[in-house]
Amino acid sequence: MAEKRFVYADNAATTKISDAVFDAMVPWLKEGYGNASSIYRKGDESARALNKAREQVATALGAEPREIFFTSGGSEADNWVIKGVAHSLAAKGKKHIITSVFEHHAVLHTCETLRKEGFEITYVPVSDQGLVSVEDIKNAIREDTALVSIMYANNEIGTIQPIAEIGAVCKEKKVLFHTDAVQAVGNVPINVKEQNIDMLSLSAHKIHGAKGVGAMYCRRGIVLPNLIDGGGQESGKRAGTENVAGIVGLGVAITNAIATLPERTARLRVMRNRLIDGLLTISHSRLNGDREKRLAGNVNISFEGVEGEALLLTLDANGICASSGSACTSGSLDPSHVLLSIGLPAEIAHGSLRLSLSDETTDEDVDYMLSVIPQVVDKIRAMSPLWEK
Amino acid sequence: MAEKRFVYADNAATTKISDAVFDAMVPWLKEGYGNASSIYRKGDESARALNKAREQVATALGAEPREIFFTSGGSEADNWVIKGVAHSLAAKGKKHIITSVFEHHAVLHTCETLRKEGFEITYVPVSDQGLVSVEDIKNAIREDTALVSIMYANNEIGTIQPIAEIGAVCKEKKVLFHTDAVQAVGNVPINVKEQNIDMLSLSAHKIHGAKGVGAMYCRRGIVLPNLIDGGGQESGKRAGTENVAGIVGLGVAITNAIATLPERTARLRVMRNRLIDGLLTISHSRLNGDREKRLAGNVNISFEGVEGEALLLTLDANGICASSGSACTSGSLDPSHVLLSIGLPAEIAHGSLRLSLSDETTDEDVDYMLSVIPQVVDKIRAMSPLWEK
């Protein structure tokens, strides 16, 4: 095998805080500790820093600053939007929500909670290429539909959904439209006004910001009940002393992500394609998700006869951080709902590998992965009682 | 006036991150970026760090690690507990909640949201010394009471409530008991088991930790629905990629706070008393809240004929960061609900000053405040058309 190196290829799970973000955060973890709600200058400084970050996030999305609300991450934003719209429109008899089968759990489990409360959820299917059909959404919309929530880009297979088209349909049908853009922000050009997005969730730690901070865009005029009641922070819409350092970092992270987007994605696309082509030379492998309509940094490949956890542990032993389709984390053996949704049999879904790149990924990293992964797959297959060479 | 110096006397609003906490956080903002849910060692390291912090928080409260759930702060914890218990016990016909009139807005506004949803809220009064009566709680408990939520220590006037006694009553009456201990943790010895506390909220930034991180203690066996659904983090009870750095910092902050508690509070009490005695020599002033049953670092004094914002701005110009009873932050002219609750007339509530000390406060700071504040009060009174010397 090639000389061992450390390759972090799990940027869809989380990213390293960039130096620029870290440097921007530090003053707010040190001397800039004033509470933004306080009246003295030390508080003012924090308030100004929050305002600046709000403008940066708004600019990145084509929104207005007052349409941006900071949260503790993507999950909170998803919960806030979906539960908020559901509970507020239920009073008007609208108790139907449309989402897709392969959303992130922050959306799916939230919808499941609402279903238990008496809401009706339509889960539109996705194609074998991992794409939602605009037609399906259109047909699913009813008189009593409160919300359509479709993710911008899928976190496992990286497929990019027809968001502008869904936005247009929702606008025409006068239904609110939310997109979980946690994976897309900074990686795909987004303009909430042009794309008719009413609400959007994002998270800092996916774009070299800190963990535990995110934002929710909510188009002006939409009345969303609070998820977290209390103090007057975030225009009284989200209580809690603001995580100034994290929010400042998010402002820098999103600004940098947007500034470098075209170049970065062009470069990542080349590396991604090289990985895909190289790994598909392994026998009994397949690419999951559309090859073109996918995030520039996402590779997701299944290897028959390979168990995901064993694969990941062996890659880790070789210095490669990656993730799999099997939900190791929950201790459950259920294969990824995303991979099942695009039609993969459970056994194959178990043996899939997600490599997600970032601007820190180098060509040497790609070479290394291409040299190590085939050997690891072979080794695991050789240990399997099911695999015949 | 004495030579100008910078005195931060608003530690009840937020505190400076201590060097120990900052140093503990930095590795997790730099190289320790692994997602705690990941399977590789880089993720493991984060998971281990979370486990350690969970143990530290549990130890500080006399709880078990699995009873600790990390949140984005005190407000989220309060919302989670109160909305969670309400919605879960409503199914059993328990739609009554008992709280006090002078809780933090994170509790009061949450209760108000529930009231609009059809829950009934009993707000027990507080005495003119700022103390809740155990008898009042006992009398307020009914067959359909779902929850009693009483803050451990008040954030404005620092009064410490008879938590163990309330815990005993709730236990006897088989009603769940929550305490918002955001101001108390690290400043008062707490043992959730001995005090029969079923659920407790805390926040890192009040004890020299970071903003945007907190925790919720929930006694084992209590089933609390999620506020934030999604991934399997926090045993599936609170979704969202964990703020590892913030949580590690909280672990260190709470450990340090507990370790230094007796000495620190003894020292603070002396400084506090000196401030109280000194400021009460100003004519037409009064101390708000019981003098003994109060946080070691809390001073809250009203000056007749003085408007709070003008007072704070002038103190700020003199280098003193403090806060007032008037809710400047909301842009509302309503005087503090806490000060009204202990019987202050609105005009007097407007002119109150909260000084909250921490281990960083020095005797020189106290001297300085004692020299500056009387002069500032005089100056503002001299400008008032209402004030006759």
Place this chain on the structure above:
Amino acid sequence: MAMLYSDRVMDHFSNPRNVGELTDANGVGEVGNAKCGDIMKMYIKVDKGVITDVKFKTFGCGAAIATSSMATEMIKGKTIEDALKLTNKAVVEALEGLPPVKIHCSVLAEQAVRAAISDYYTRLGVDPTPIVGEIGDCHACEH
């Protein structure tokens, strides 16, 4: 959110111009609402239709004090006619803006000027209403 007052506001708050009482005032106006915490009292000395001196006392927030101070500067040396043209908007502009939640404080300053002029006319035995109009209370404060 913190106040985010402009430097100009902070200057007028920290060093208010024309604070005090005028013993020889011939017009005194007091406006505000003790309930919401704000009282502004303005003293003017009018000579041949010109405001030759002005002083104020204010019990109120930073914006109330700064707008009182600025308003006195803006009407000093002006004719009554010109002083009556003073709007709260002009005071806010002169202060380089106020946070949205503090705009209502500037209304108090405009009203205090009108109240003082009104008192001047009343003392002269002239009905001020046709000239000054109704003054009213600081409604913005009663929300």
Place this chain on the structure above:
Amino acid sequence: MAMLYSDRVMDHFSNPRNVGELTDANGVGEVGNAKCGDIMKMYIKVDKGVITDVKFKTFGCGAAIATSSMATEMIKGKTIEDALKLTNKAVVEALEGLPPVKIHCSVLAEQAVRAAISDYYTRLGVDPTPIVGEIGDCHACEH
């Protein structure tokens, strides 16, 4: 949450002992549940009541592989009687623990040993049930 495997588990996972097939095995057991992704196949060579050689093949998670490896080490050279006393708990202890969600994987190892011994008796024409008992599926995996 990440796996938090012990060093011992990682050692047995990374360098599994006794991987492969035994061409001269006289007992072969396969257990598991393809649906939940885990299959463990164990080959034993029994000579005069003693397990003289053992190999395994496993399709499964890190814990499955490590427990397979550990189990083979623990029964090699043992009498059938002793091997039948092997519990999943003993394997877990030998591995210095497993995360709670992974305990069920160790059950598979215990079952694989029993299944191989069962096959050995069956080949001898002896009904294994009174000796080995029911083996059953990995119920833990079907949640």
